[in-house]
Amino acid sequence: xxxxxxxxxxxxxxxxxxxxxxxxxxxxxxxxxxxxxxxxxxxxxxxxxxxxxxxxxxxxxxxxxxxxxxxxxxxxxxxxxxxxxxxxxxxxxxxxxxxxxxxxxxxxxxxxxxxxxxxxxxxxxxxxxxxxxxxxxxxxxxxxxxxxxxxxxxxxxxxxxxxxxxxxxxxxxxxxxxxxxxxxxxxxxxxxxxxxxxxxxxxxxxxxxx
Numbered sequence: 001x002x003x004x005x006x007x008x009x010x011x012x013x014x015x016x017x018x019x020x021x022x023x024x025x026x027x028x029x030x031x032x033x034x035x036x037x038x039x040x041x042x043x044x045x046x047x048x049x050x051x052x053x054x055x056x057x058x059x060x061x062x063x064x065x066x067x068x069x070x071x072x073x074x075x076x077x078x079x080x081x082x083x084x085x086x087x088x089x090x091x092x093x094x095x096x097x098x099x100x101x102x103x104x105x106x107x108x109x110x111x112x113x114x115x116x117x118x119x120x121x122x123x124x125x126x127x128x129x130x131x132x133x134x135x136x137x138x139x140x141x142x143x144x145x146x147x148x149x150x151x152x153x154x155x156x157x158x159x160x161x162x163x164x165x166x167x168x169x170x171x172x173x174x175x176x177x178x179x180x181x182x183x184x185x186x187x188x189x190x191x192x193x194x195x196x197x198x199x200x201x202x203x204x205x206x207x208x209x210x
Contacts, residue, residue, distance in 0.1 A: 040135060040137075043135075043156060044152050044155070044156065046159065047152075047155040047156040047158065047159035047160075048151075048152070048155045050155070050158065050159045051154070051155040051158045051159065051163075051165075051166050054158070054163070054164060054165050054166070055165050055166060058164065058165045058183060062081075062089050062183055062185070063081075063088070063089070064081060064089065064165065064167075064183075067081040067082055067083055067088060067089070068082060068083050068084050069081070069082055070082070070167075070169075071194070072093060072169065072178070074093070074095065074115075074118045075117075075118060077092055077093050077094075077118075077119050077121065078090060078091070078092060078093060078194075079091055079093045079167065079178065079180055080186065080194045082194075086191055086195075087186050087191050087194035087195065088185065088186060089183060089184065089185055089186065090183075090184060090186050090194060091164065091165070091180035091181060091182050091183040091184070092121075092180060092181050092182045093121070093178045093179065093180050094120065094121030094122060094123055094157075094161065094163065094178065094179040094180070094181070095109040095115060095118065095120040095121060095123065095176070095177075095178060096108070096109055096123055096153060096154045096157050096166075096177040096178060096179055097109045097111075097112070097123075097150070097153060097154075097176075097177055097209075098112065098150075098171075098174055098175060098176045098177065098208060098209045099145055099146065099147055099149070099150040099174045099175050099177075099208075099209070100173055100174040100208045100209045100210060101173055101174045101208070102173050102174070102208060102210070103209070103210060104144060104145065104146065105142050105143060105144055105145055105209060106142065106143055106144075106145030106149050106150055106153060106209075107141060107142040107209035107210075108123065108127065108141060108142075108153075109123050110123055110124050110127060111141035111142060112209055114209075121179070122161055123157060123161075125160065125161065126138055126156065126157045126160050126161070127139055129160055137149075137153065138153075138156070142209065147175065150168070150175060150177050151166075151168070151177070153177070154166045154168075154177040154178075154179065157179060158179050161179065163179040163180065163181055164179075164180055164181045164182070164183050165179070165180050165181075165183065166178065166179050166180070167179075167180060171208055172208065173208030174208035174209065
């Protein structure tokens with residue numbers, strides 16, 4: 001479990017990726033919901049537009065980005081946000097991947113051995129899409145990248161999986177990128193489950209892939 005000062009991930013994503021946003025719509029087939037796109041840049045722009053709108057909606061309805069801190073427990077596949085007094089909002093997470101400031105690379109969660117004991121969610125469906133559409137960045141385990149690349153891969157993943165939102169957790173050697181769904185306010189009777197907990201075993205570092 002990680003306890004972090006809150007970073008306004010939605011605002012950071014908007015600042016980094018806003019120039020890429022396109023007004024081109026998604027075209028999805030009824031059977032496969034297969035995304036049609038002219039080129040990779042269009043895919044990135046469309047996905048960024050989608051995820052930016054989702055994060056802005058989550059900020060408006062749930063205050064994501066305004067809370068004092070956030071925590072997550074990858075063993076429970078959950079993230080939650082708290083004010084100065086108590087936990088407030090929770091969601092289920094999908095681990096997308098991580099950037100490393102040591103090697104200046106991106107690594108997909110499905111390729112990271114540190115996540116071997118963790119349920120990372122449906123992120124391998126993004127890999128399957130990349131194989132079907134011959135998009136190398138979606139199928140290559142690890143490649144040269146920076147924070148913008150991390151947001152781009154997370155936005156594409158979020159659009160393909162129709163996720164509710166995206167979040168970045170900075171760590172010592174990089175950042176971990178997450179998608180979340182099922183956002184809801186935590187009932188009073190369940191808040192004790194979302195206070196800082198102690199448990200045996202170390203959870204993978206928030207950022208870095210070697």
